Amino acid sequence: MAAIVKRRKERHLFAWLTLALVALYFLLPLVSATEFSLRENNGTHGLDAYRSILQQPDFRDVIMLTLRLTVISVVLSLVIMVPTVTMVHLGAKKYRRLVEFISLQPLVIPPIVLVLGVVNVMPVSWLGSADLLGFEYVVLAMPFTFRALDAGLMNLDVKTIVDAARGLGASWLTVLVRVVAPNLKSGIFGAMFLTIALVLGEFTMASLMLWNTFPTWIATVGQSDAALSVALSVASLAFAWVLLVLISFADRRRKA
Amino acid sequence: MSNLTQSTVAAGVRPSRAVRRQRAMRRARNVAGLFPFFIYTMIFFGAPTVMVVVKAFQDQKGHWTLANVAESIQTVYFDSFVESLKLSFWSASTGxxxxxxxTYALLKTGNAWLRKIVQTAAGVFANTGGIPLAFMxxxxxxxxxxxxxxxxKIGIDIYGGRWTLFGFSGLLIVYLYFQxxxxxxxxxxxLDAQKKEWREAATNLGASTRQYWLHVGGPILFAPVAGAFLLLFANAFAAYATARALTSGTLPLVPLQIGSLLSGNVIADKANLGFALGFGMIVIVAIAMSIYNVTQKRAAKWLQS
Incomplete structure (x- = not known):
């Protein structure tokens, strides 16, 4: 009996040891990056790199462009995907598989291949506008927006509430905005946050379409100022992680 | 309305013309509601993708040819496919x-609090990639x-030999961060769905731990693990940003080759070669994802009952 208990304890010890090693792999780069970003020229540590972020000449332009792309992608994503996924749950059930299939395809076509097609197929006047990048981000986000909204609608008897609203004389727009959307809050927030995280981190398409967004800017800065680019990386990771942790909490609340 | 329709059908009575017309209109409206989605994906996703596939089989004057595809699997470009496949394979298998x-260790500890942390952290880290990851x-x-x-300081100089973070093994270590x-x-x-009863039943029938994993646990987990491997494989194969930032294009990987062809760092007559490389990537990822779908269906069948 004692032998069995001892063996079980050993096994638990082994499990904790495995987890500790994996945790070390994930924490070391984080700690390193924080330390690196705090390094100053004279061998001391301080907030110099973070302070200099705001003084960069193109900081304002980069942030404005990135914000603009974020707003375009989030708004357009919702305008296209919320009615589509609602329709699919409502009457066009036959098309659910087709819509799901199409929405998941951006996972099969790598962004590097998509951008190759985009710069060759789009009219030059469209390529001259950064907004096209935002339009493409809607596509890249589709696998995530579809899943988030689809999961949200699964938990909702959408047919009943829509029939009720329609029966009371609401227009389709009213139904979508004032009946479906409020009930789909967590799904919509999930889709929004994932889209934001995507736009703030996307490098492939932005750099090859020659737009200076936050990620491409970090890469450019990195060629001349390592501490600054690491500081920017830490800041952008921290921001994205806060968003993603918020999603996971929203998710848990929905399941509970 | 829909209740009424159903009861009419149930009674075996043919629905009246008005009801049929209303139904047809509803169907038409449902399909019409999907039009914006179809048109949008066609313009911003379908057209570029079709463009890559078509141009892969055309020369620059628009004549059909297999020359691009043939060249894309020769010389340096063949090497880059091999290198990309190797990197994807090793990062997927290690991952x-x-x-x-x-995950097994996590479930073994049986700690609910730890499980929550790991789940949240995994969701966050899996989405960490690109430039910030490289700089980290x-x-x-x-x-x-x-x-x-x-x-x-403790006497180990990792840069003493030929190792560098900016080569193959360095990239492998970095990729594991999201794999x-x-x-x-x-x-x-x-792993959660592994039922205690299976283990108990096997033990009661005299199976050892080794036998359980060999004949029960292993075969059941095979489909989900194989599926996960393929997902990780496709994930690594498509990655561009991290590799670009770390190797600045010195390591021949297919995405990096496409990137440099696209930014025009190459002689003009090779322009259509990029499309052939892109087509090759689509084929490889599509194969991996199709097998993944098969394994998922198998896994669902096993885990449902």
């Missing part, structure tokens, strides 16, 4: 093994990185 071990590792394992300096969490996310539900 699968480490992710599986971590430069800060850790780069020439002046913190870990590099620590190791130097391991992805594995944890994918495999946790499958």
């Amino acid at each position: 699968t093994i480490v992710g599986f071990a971590a 590792f430069i800060a850790a394992l780069g020439t002046y990185g913190m870990v590099t300096q620590w190791l130097q 391991i969490p992805l594995m944890v996310i994918v495999i946790l539900p499958a």
Whole structure:
């Protein structure tokens, strides 16, 4: 009996040891990056790199462009995907598989291949506008927006509430905005946050379409100022992680 | 309205013309509601993709040819496919093994609090990629990185030999940062579904731990683990940003080759070669994802009952 208990304890010890090693792999780069970003020229540590972020000449332009792309992608994503996924749950059930299939395809076509097609197929006047990048981000986000909204609608008897609203004389727009959307809050927030995280981190398409967004800017800065680019990386990771942790909490609340 | 329709059908009475017309209109309206989605994806996703596939089989004057595809699997370009496949294979298999071990260990501890933390962290880390990830590792394992300096202090100079963070094995270490969490996310539900009863039944019938894993647990987990491996494989194969930032194009990987062809760092008559490379990538990822779908269906069948 004692032998069995001892063996079980050993096994638990082994499990904790495995987890500790994996945790070390994930924490070391984080700690390193924080330390690196705090390094100053004279061998001391301080907030110099973070302070200099705001003084960069193109900081304002980069942030404005990135914000603009974020707003375009989030708004357009919702305008296209919320009615589509609602329709699919409502009457066009036959098309659910087709819509799901199409929405998941951006996972099969790598962004590097998509951008190759985009710069060759789009009219030059469209390529001259950064907004096209935002339009493409809607596509890249589709696998995530579809899943988030689809999961949200699964938990909702959408047919009943829509029939009720329609029966009371609401227009389709009213139904979508004032009946479906409020009930789909967590799904919509999930889709929004994932889209934001995507736009703030996307490098492939932005750099090859020659737009200076936050990620491409970090890469450019990195060629001349390592501490600054690491500081920017830490800041952008921290921001994205806060968003993603918020999603996971929203998710848990929905399941509970 | 719909209740009324159903009861009419149930009674075996043919629905009246008005009801049929209303139904047809409803169907038409439902399909019409999907039009914006179809048109949008056709313009911003379908057209570029079709463009890549068509141009892969055309020369620059628009004549059909197999020359691009033939060249894309020769010389340097063949090497880059091999290098990309190697990197994807090793990062996917290491990610699968480490992710599986971590998930198994997590369930073994039976700690609900830890489980929540790991689940949230995995969701966050799996989405960490690109430029910030590359710089994080430069800060850790780069020439002046913190870990590099620590190791130097205890007498280990990782840059003493030929190793560098900016080569194949360096990239492999960095890729694991998003591969391991992805594995944890994918495999946790499958490992969770391993029923205690199966283990107990096997033990009662006299099976040893080894026999249980060989004949019961192993075969059941095979489909989900194989599926997870393929997902990780496709994930690594498509990655561009991290590799671009770390190797600045010195390592021949297919995405990097496409990138440099696209930014025009190459002679003009090779322009259509990029499309052939892109087509090759689509084919490889599509094969991996199709097998993944098959394994998922098999896994669902096993885990449902």
